[in-house]
Structures are given as C-alpha cells and as structure tokens.
Amino acid sequence: MSKIAYLGPNGTFSEEAALKFFAEDADTEWVMLDSIPDVLEAVSLNVVDKCMVPIENSIAGNIHMTIDGLLLYNLRIEADVVFKVSLHLIGNQGSAMSDIQAVRSIMPAINQCRQFIKEHGLKLEYADSTAHAALSVKESGDAATAAIGSASVAEKYGLQILQSNVQDHSANHTRFVVVSKKPSEEVGHKKTMMLITPSEEYPGVLSSILNVFSALGINLSWIESRPTGRKLGEYRFLIETEAGGNEQRMDKAIKIIETFGHDVHVLGSYATTVL
Numbered sequence: 453m454s455k456i457a458y459l460g461p462n463g464t465f466s467e468e469a470a471l472k473f474f475a476e477d478a479d480t481e482w483v484m485l486d487s488i489p490d491v492l493e494a495v496s497l498n499v500v501d502k503c504m505v506p507i508e509n510s511i512a513g514n515i516h517m518t519i520d521g522l523l524l525y526n527l528r529i530e531a532d533v534v535f536k537v538s539l540h541l542i543g544n545q546g547s548a549m550s551d552i553q554a555v556r557s558i559m560p561a562i563n564q565c566r567q568f569i570k571e572h573g574l575k576l577e578y579a580d581s582t583a584h585a586a587l588s589v590k591e592s593g594d595a596a597t598a599a600i601g602s603a604s605v606a607e608k609y610g611l612q613i614l615q616s617n618v619q620d621h622s623a624n625h626t627r628f629v630v631v632s633k634k635p636s637e638e639v640g641h642k643k644t645m646m647l648i649t650p651s652e653e654y655p656g657v658l659s660s661i662l663n664v665f666s667a668l669g670i671n672l673s674w675i676e677s678r679p680t681g682r683k684l685g686e687y688r689f690l691i692e693t694e695a696g697g698n699e700q701r702m703d704k705a706i707k708i709i710e711t712f713g714h715d716v717h718v719l720g721s722y723a724t725t726v727l
C-alpha cells in the first residue's frame with residue numbers, strides 16, 4: 453500500500469492528474485491536503501510516501517511554491533506528468549456573467565486568465581486551490597463572486613459554468629511532478645533535474661555552467677533561478693537536462709561543474725508522461 457498526497461479538496465487538477473497517473477496502482481491510499489506547501493511537507497515528514505504537485509504551466513510559468521518546497525525539504529522527483537488544463541468561470545446557479553464582480557482561485561490559475569480578468573474588470577480573491585475556490589463560492593451562495601476551475605469541479609459542487617475556456621491561450625498545459633523522499637531507480641530515464649549552487653558570485657558564473665552542458669551536447673529543458681536567501685542577488689540554479697542520470701555525459705558534466713567548486717545536487721532522473 454502506498455500513501456499519496458495531493459492538493460484538495462475533491463475536484464482539483466492535482467486530483468485528476470494523480471488519479472490518472474496512478475490508475476494502475478490498486479493499493480493506494482489518497483491523502484488530500486489544504487495547500488501545496490502542506491502536500492510537500494507531508495512527504496518530508498513521512499506522513500505519505502509520495503505526492504503529485506504542479507511545477508510549471510505553459511501560460512503562467514513556474515510555480516515557485518512547489519520549487520521552494522522541493523528545495524526546503526530536500527525532496528526527490530521521480531516522474532513528471534504533463535496534463536491539459538481548461539479553465540472555466542464557475543458561479544452559483546442563477547447568477548449570470550453580468551453579475552460577476554470578483555473572481556476567486558489559486559494564484560497559478562488566476563495567472564493563466566489575466567486577460568479575461570482584466571477585460572471584465574474583476575476583483576481578485578486568492579484561494580488555496582481551484583476546488584477550494586469553487587466550494588467557497590458554493591457555500592457563500594454569493595451571486596457576484598465566481599471561481600476559476602475545471603468543468604468537473606463545477607459539476608461536483610452543483611455550480612454552473614458562466615464562461616468556458618477563460619485561459620489566455622487555448623492550448624494550456626500544466627506539468628506536475630511526482631515527489632518522494634528517496635531517489636528513484638534509474639531505468640530508461642530521459643531527464644535529470646539538479647540544483648547547482650555556485651561556489652561564489654563572479655561575472656559569467658552561469659555561462660560557465662551552461663557551457664559544460666553545451667560542450668557535451670546535453671540539451672536543457674528547464675532552468676529556474678531561486679534566491680539562496682543569504683543575501684540580495686545571490687542565486688542558485690535548478691536545471692533540467694534532456695539526459696538520464698546514468699548517462700556517461702551526465703556524469704561527466706556533473707564532475708566538471710564540481711571541479712569548478714560549484715555544488716551539484718541531483719533531485720532525480722525520470723521520464724515524462726503525457727496524460
């Protein structure tokens with residue numbers, strides 16, 4: 453039996469992604485938690501074995517809550533999952549688009565719908581998930597507030613879709629990661645995520661790291677800089693390569709970067725699943 457956590461309540465995109473991705477694992481206990489940081493903390497405290505969390509969206513970009521939680525708790529990535537996201541404006545039964553003055557959702561979902569929200573002059577209200585936003589709109593009975601969420605959450609809570617596909621671009625995908633505390637086994641993995649902390653700040657430090665990957669013909673699929681928190685302007689880099697952790701060229705790249713004095717910490721090697 454494995455315990456898997458995701459962002460609740462029922463009806464989140466995280467739930468849809470987790471149920472689909474782990475559909476073949478018969479013996480699973482699901483644990484729903486109130487926020488993305490809580491989900492990651494549950495893995496770090498061994499309350500659950502794994503979790504499914506969003507890390508990147510094609511419109512809104514990287515989800516820093518997830519990245520910072522991964523680093524804070526020193527967690528590992530064992531899979532990444534790409535999931536199509538269609539966002540709808542969801543209101544109480546009887547309310548009309550013309551009644552809506554405020555919109556409520558989790559920040560990444562709001563960031564995916566900025567143009568629509570601006571066009572309609574809607575006031576923003578933040579929630580911990582799309583489903584939490586939908587549930588609170590339902591519980592308030594308020595006709596002037598709508599949530600942004602999935603079609604299935606509207607159905608689940610007896611709400612109505614006031615406007616479909618309110619995201620800024622019709623093709624919208626969120627990438628989730630399956631996170632655990634231990635590194636996963638290396639079988640047929642095509643990508644590697646690592647955290648590189650430069651030994652010191654000097655002109656060209658990032659390009660010295662990137663040059664190693666380009667010299668070895670390793671393509672990068674993702675890069676994100678996060679502050680070390682120690683002083684203003686001091687950053688560390690999360691880099692995802694299109695090469696498995698057991699490939700010789702990856703091993704070589706890591707060794708060279710380490711000889712520069714930089715710290716390299718591998719968060720995981722994995723293969724992408726498109727749901």
Ligand SMILES: O=C(O)C(=O)C[C@]1(C(=O)O)C=C[C@@H](O)C=C1
Binds near residue numbers: 459463515561
């Ligand atoms: O609130 C949800 O439904 C979630 O699963 C979170 C989340 C996110 O934070 O990116 C996941 C996918 C979508 O991009 C919108 C929301």
